[in-house]
Amino acid sequence: MVLERVWKGLLLVVAVAILVAAVFQLGIVSAPWSDDAADVRVLGDDGDLKAEVDVEVADTQQERYTGLSDHESLEPGDGMLFVHDDEDERTYVMREMDFDIDIVFVDADREITSIQHARAPEPGEDGENLRYTGDAQYVLEVPRGYANETEMAVGDTLEIDYEE
Structure with a gap:
């Protein structure tokens, strides 16, 4: 017994x-x-530093779904890094967003594949129809215009240091 x-x-x-x-x-x-934050550095073809971004890491399905929709704004140099298990075509929407962003799609080798400039939904829009697609394992979201200000470009690479 x-x-x-x-x-x-x-x-x-x-x-x-x-x-x-x-x-x-x-x-x-x-x-x-799990790591909730990271430091991301964007390096040009010549290895020169173009940008440094303090990011929140979204690496679960729920965190990726919510994204920045629960933020009121982003300061230059701040962002969110979405981490997926593998590289694939990803579509991001501007669901319930209050501000414009740049969406930087990054492949498994941490090379930028495309940069999309996304606007926030207007009154009466829910943002589901604002869709931005690119090939990525990582997606970096920063304030709109930050990618242009720092001269980020397709082919640049990311270094990611997870904070402990």
Whole structure:
């Protein structure tokens, strides 16, 4: 009888551990030990520094869905870095955004593939129809005009240092 209770208890512990691991792995909940911020540097073809951006990292499905829609604005030098598991064609929308942004699509080798200048929805628009597409594993969002001010260009590379 005691042995049976021990086995049931162990089975319950294993089942809970598997469930918790699955929740974190699927990105339903952000792991408490995951990186929430990073420093991103944009380097030109010659290796010269073009821009430095302090970013929030969106690496779960929920964080990527919400994005910057819960922000009122971004200061120059601030942004959000969206991290995907692999490189693919990505479409970003301006759902519930309050301000314009530059959307920088970056491939698995951390090379910029395209830069889109996105406007915020106008009154009466929800932003779902404002769609911007590019090939990327990483997507960097910065205030509108920041990419032009810093002369970011297709072919530039990103260095990403996750903060601890």
